[in-house]
Amino acid sequence: MDPQALAQAELLGLHARQVVEGYLAGEHRSPFFGFATEFAQHREYSQGDDLRHLDWKVLGRTDRYFVKQYEQETNFVAQILLDGSESMAYGSGSLSKLQFGKQLAACLSYLILLQRDAVAVGLFDSALRRYLPRSNNRSNIHVIMGQLAACEPMAGTRVGAVLHELATQTPRKGITIVISDLFDDEEQILGGVQHLRYVGHEVVVFHVMDRAELEFPFEGNVEFVGLEGVPPLLVRAHEIRRSYREEVEGFCARLREGCERNQSHYVLVNTGDSLRDTLSGYLAFRRKTGRNRRPGL
Secondary structure, X not given: OOHHXXXXXXXXXXXXXXOOOOOXXXXXXXXXXXXXXXXXXXXXXXXXXOHHHEOHHHHXXXXXXXXXXXXXXXXXXXXXXXXXXXXXXXXXXXXXXXXXXXXXXXXXXXXXXXXXXXXXXXXXXXXXXXXXXXXOXXXXXXXXXXXXHHOOOOOOOOHHHHHHHHHHHOOOXXXXXXXXXXXXXXXXXXXXXXXXXXXOOEEEEEEEEOHHHHHOOXXXXXXXXXXXXXXXXXXXXXXXXXXXXXXXXXXXXXXXHHHHHOOOEEEEEEOOOOHHHHHHHHHHHHHHHOOOOOOOO
């Protein structure tokens, strides 16, 4: 883990922006009502209710007995999904996309556990290969890091299918964080995001791209070696640079727009940037936007 990235992340924290269903008392808004800190609604008094929560002003105006209900706070459950497909092995710099993704997943896991929230980690390619069940035990970070370190890129990518699978298997409302280069069918990916949102999850997508994939700095005749079953391709780099960049920009823009339509965060990650700047930049943006106080959004 990157100590500088962790130091920055600890200062900012990762907080739920919508209602979540946890299993311990915490600091994130729960869909359930009790007598906690923030007023939510009134309900009619029932025999046995604590008289301390009677609203005496309402009683004086209406001569009816109502008690105040408050929003309970809870911990959240986050599931982090890391793409371990063969295309994630590419890297033009010191880190491949997969190595950068591992560091990001490790830092996020540590931050979540540090907050006494719970985290589950899934490793996938064309299917979900490994899934570490949720835990809020800080010592579990060693298990998570061991699984991340052992992950080797292989097979093709089916991001959408994996998201649909998780949406059906994890009905509890929480946060789903996807770390992937998203080299898959756009409609299927966004369909998976929509499915997760439909069952109540907050979704954050980290779209991990190598600097060379974004900028296409190649010169002369270049042979590109295919990943995930794609055959090699020999091209004149200067002839396709403009159209390539336009296509990549369009690809990223469509994914961003699709995530925004589904009220999900999309973060384009350039592996040429530092992990500290990437993580702290997103957490600062998240903190600035604040939690949405309307259930279901």
